[in-house]
Amino acid sequence: MRYRSFGRTGWNVSEIGFGAWGIGGDAWGQQDDTAALAALxxxxxxxxxxxxTADVYGDGHSEQLIAQVxxxxxxxxxxxxxxxxxxxxxxxxxxxNHQNLAGxxxxxxxNLDVEALDLVQLHCPPSEVYDMPEVFAILDDLQQQGKIRNYGVSVEKVEEALKAIQYxxxxxxxxxxxxxxxxxxxKFFAAARERNVGVIVRVPLASGLLTGKFSAQSQFSTSDHRNYNRHGEAFDQGETFSGVDYEEGLKAVEELRDLVPEGxxxxxxxxxxxxxxxxxxTVIAGAKNPQQAEDNTAASELPALSDETMKRIQELYDRRFRTSVHSRW
Structure with missing residues (x-):
């Protein structure tokens, strides 16, 4: 595993992290705690x-499992x-509202059984929050009280990220x-580098589309957001398959197969x-069992991709997805 500096925190973090939404037991279909603990x-x-993790993943169940580990x-x-x-x-x-956030x-x-939280992120709040300095003043107060060591934001849109790092x-x-x-x-990556802000990449596999394991016949359970949120019915559409059309995503994956290195x-x-x-x-890849965790972490040791491969992926994005997703997020 390789490690990278995490902004101004002084942390060196594994470049492959663990995304614990899936082990919460909601939004990803049925989950087994024994497998989840083994994956962690x-x-x-x-x-x-x-x-x-997040306080709403399984209504706190994800946090509690992490505390056990x-x-x-x-x-x-x-x-x-x-x-x-x-x-x-x-x-x-x-x-x-200080009482809300403090609560x-x-x-x-x-849930995590700690005296202070390492880092708390506002969880994809409405865009208006980024124009409300009083919200960030509440976080400053909670930090001064010793409840949190650091804070950040989880965003849906690049524009929100650019506003957030001005605080x-x-x-x-x-x-x-x-x-x-x-x-x-x-634009955002350069701005984050300039302000020395840590960047956590989520949805790295486009809700599993980029595993290459899905097809037009794949079925998702009724409790899986890949079934019930394809058009943003429950929360932001961008969280499900990255907001791309499922069938278009499958076609793109077929194109990408030719670029995948042997082995x-x-x-x-x-x-x-x-x-x-x-x-x-760090890239927070989800894993619901030990094999998935092992497969994810192995990506850290792979050699760099060629300039030609990077160019072809950019071309695929421009051709297939730029029009539908670029202006939305």
Missing amino acids: NKAIDLGVNFID RQARKEELIIVTKAGRRLNPHTAEGYN FIERSLR PNVKSVQIIFNMFRLKPAE TTMAQFALRWILMFPEAS
């Missing part, structure tokens, strides 16, 4: 030291969580970036592509 342990065995391990782990999506209704005004933080402290104490941004969503590389899986190829961008501090 396998990832740590292989050098992963960065785990990303953390207590049993000797390694120094960086656990980052998110807050805000427990608001109902989920409005900008709800974030501008979410206290709940995560209990001096925002240490990180979590954003969707993969071979179907290239926009962050145009490398499609998923590892997709993760290695992201790691070609030095601004990506």
Whole structure:
């Protein structure tokens, strides 16, 4: 496993992290806790030291599973969580309430069984929040109280990320970036580098499309967001298959197969592509069992991709996806 610096935090984080949405037991179909715990342990065995979760993943179940693993391990782990999506209704005004955010933080402290949270991210709040300095003042206060060590944001749009990093104490941004969503590389990465902000890349495999294992006949359970959120029915459409049309995504994957190096899986190829961008501090790939965790971490050791491969992926994006996704996120 290779490691990268994480903005101004002083952390060196595994460039392949662990995305813990899937182990929460909601939004990804049926989940088995035994397999989830085994996946976490396998990832740590292989050098992963960065785990990303949220208070709404399984209504806190993901955080609780991570706490079990953390207590049993000797390694120094960086656990980052998110807050805000427990608001109902989920409005900008709800974030501008000290009691709300403090309550979410206290709940995560209990779930993770820690005295202070390593890093808390606002969880894809409404765009208006990024024009509300008073919200970030609340986070400053919680940091001064010792409840959180660092804070950042998880965003849907590049424009939100650019606004967020103008706040001096925002240490990180979590954003969707993969071979179907290239926009962050145009302006945001340079801005993050200039301000020394850590970048957490999520949805690296486009909800599994970039594993190359799906087909037009693939079925997803009713409790899987890849079934019920293809058009943004439950939350932002960009979180499901990166917002691309499923059939168009399958066609793109077939084109990509010719570029995958021998002995490398499609998923590892997709993760290695992201790691070609030095601004990506860590890529939080999900894993629901030990084999998936092992496959993901292996991407860190793969050789660099050629300039020709990078050029062809850019061309594929421009031809297939730019028109439909670039202006939206």
